[in-house]
Amino acid sequence: MTPIIVMAFMITRRVGATYTSKEKDSSVNSNAIVKESLTAIKTVTAYGGQRKELTKYEQYLVQGKQAGIKKGLYTGFCQAFINIVLYASFALIFCSRKVPxxxxxxxxxxxxxxxxxxxxxxxxxxxxxxxxxxxxxxxxxxxxxxxxxxxxxxxxxxxxxxxxxxxxxxxxxxxxxxxxxxxxxxxxxxxxxxxxxxIVSVVTKEEELTTTTININENNDGAMEQPTDVQRISPANDNSKVAMFLIEILKLNRSEWFYMCLGCAASLIYGAITPAFALIFSELYALFIEQDYQKQEVQARNYAIIIFFIGVLGGICQMSFTSSFAKSGEELMAKLRLMSFKAILRQEIGWFDRKENNIFTLVNNLYADINALKSLNGMNIGIFFNAIGAIVTAFVIAFRIHWQLTLIILCFAPVIILTSIFLQGQQFSTNIGNKNKVKTKTTSHAEKGNKVGKSKEQEQAVSLLCHR
Known part of the structure; x- marks a missing residue:
């Protein structure tokens, strides 16, 4: 099985590199169209060339969108194949006959x-x-x-x-x-x-573990109740405005709601597979204490069949949510870029003379900001539902097996959550600082670029007068 898995990894990497290169080429070509149009915006507006520029820009957007969708489809297929092969390997190990x-x-x-x-x-x-x-x-x-x-x-x-x-x-x-x-x-x-x-020794160790955990929890009650300054670090955003913005984005992508719902359902099921597989694997370990070897063989074979079908289900879910979110994300990104470029071309000439509306800033916002919005209905949603499925299934299994120990472990959950929020706040502050530095550099480059753009526009105007 190892050569098959290695070959699948190589194919996945090759396919990803190929379609990533195609996406970059289409992005470069579309950005070139935007720069060319904005550099000669007065000429484009004077001769009514907005529709022609939009048509050329849309062609490259379609090429990039198709490359991104194919990349997600082939990547999901290869990952699903690897997932099925891995689970089939586990099934063959436990389903194989006895060795000498x-x-x-x-x-x-x-x-x-x-x-x-x-x-x-x-x-x-x-x-x-x-x-x-x-x-x-x-x-x-x-x-x-x-x-x-x-x-x-x-x-x-x-x-x-x-x-x-x-x-x-x-x-x-x-x-x-x-x-x-x-x-x-x-x-x-x-x-x-x-x-x-x-089993007697296991129960004894479990009781010792429970007693030890209770003592630790009692000693750390004071530490868990200490207030933190996490909210002071977190950014002050208007939650209602953010919610309305997300709703508008989802409405804009209503034609791909089927793919989004399919991806969310597949992510939820795929998240539940990991704790379910862990439960079955623990049951396989329990077979080693079975004294009746015929019963042991039958149960091992049954568990092997269950593991194989879990792998097949996981592969189908992985391929479904990868390809579905790739489809919805690429469609949303193409729509937003086309709408943004169309809105830019509709502006009056004086709007482009403002310092904040220089060519380099507009091109950067058209590519980077909209590319960041791709994750709103892309893989981030899949990761969120994947985590929900895993957490809910793990809690159900944990409370079913030993609810007392589960409650003790949950006492440490607030500490873990607050620590993660604190680290995310620090990372957010660092990203804001880096973004401000990039904006400062972009503004300085934009001032130089405006001079070059104006000179190029004057050359085009002179050449038109000479032809007349």
């Missing part, structure tokens, strides 16, 4: 009368354990050899003629048959009961 048992041991059969088997007898499932016991019995009876086993799983040596229990620093502490050692409350019985009843 004795390959995990260093089996030495010399010409003498003693056979030494040294290795991890605890590896594998209970079926492998039964095969190992049969193999040891056949070696002893058929070949007439003395078998010495250094065992990790004590159930493999219950039929041994002599069991020697050794402890570090003390040497041999117990010796005898299985029944004799179990009659005494010694080290062998303690180890054997621990391996036969692992």
């Amino acid at each position: 048992v004795l390959k995990n041991f260093n089996l030495v059969i010399p010409s003498g009368k003693i056979t030494a088997i040294i290795g991890g007898s605890g590896c594998g499932n209970n079926e492998n354990e039964q095969d190992l016991i049969k193999a040891l019995h056949n070696i002893k009876i058929t070949l007439g050899l003395t078998v010495v086993v250094i065992a990790h799983r004590l159930s493999t040596i219950q039929q041994a003629d002599n069991i020697v229990c050794m402890e570090h620093g003390r040497g041999i502490v117990e010796q005898g048959r299985h029944e004799e050692l179990m009659a005494h409350d010694g080290l062998y019985k303690q180890f054997y009961m621990t391996q036969q009843n692992p």
Whole structure:
């Protein structure tokens, strides 16, 4: 499976690079049209060339939009294929037949009368354990050899003629048959009961963990109630205006609502897949303590089938929300750029003489600001619904399994949330400072560009007069 996954990654990277290059080419061409039109805006307005400039600009926008949609479609397909292959690999591991048992041991059969088997007898499932016991019995009876086993799983040596229990620093502490050692409350019985009843030790550790967590929570109550200055760092925005702006953006993209709803539903389901897979994987680990190896094999096969179909569902959801949000995002970006350029061309000539409406600022706003709006109904919405699906499913599973421990863990959620808000506030402040620096540089370059633009416009006017 590894070569297939590597090949899929290479194809994804190649496809992404190809269509990203096409998007950049279309953006460069469309920006060139905008610069050319705004540089000679007086000539364009005088001869009524706005419609012609809009037609040329729209052609390059359509090319960039198609490249972005194809990029999202092919990328989603490759990611879905990788997702299905990964889950299918897990399914094949648990659904495959048993492997030879004795390959995990260093089996030495010399010409003498003693056979030494040294290795991890605890590896594998209970079926492998039964095969190992049969193999040891056949070696002893058929070949007439003395078998010495250094065992990790004590159930493999219950039929041994002599069991020697050794402890570090003390040497041999117990010796005898299985029944004799179990009659005494010694080290062998303690180890054997621990391996036969692992659930008891797990419950004990869980109770210790719960008690420890409660003590930590009690000690940190004061720290959690301390006030923070996060709201002072956060920007003061009018929430109603932001909400109205988002509603207007969604109304503008109403023709792609089907793709947006499809992407949101797929993201929600894909987010629920990860905790569901974790639950099934934990159930697979619980199969190792199953004593009935036939029941263990049937359950492992059933879980493997479930894992495979989870991978198929995850691949379909991943391809759906990637391609859907790529479609809606590219359509919105193309509409906004065309509407913005059309609104710029409708302005009177005096509007372009203002300092804040220079060519470089208009071109930069037309590309960068509208490109930032692409995420409003793009992958950011998918990430949001993905997180909601994962959180809700994880809470349902956690409260179903152990609601007391879940409530204790939730006590630390406010600290995590406040810390993330604080870090986002710092990052926002840094981005605002960088943006102000960029605006200062853009203004200085724009003043120089205005002089060049005016000289070029004068040259075009002189050339028109000469032709007349």
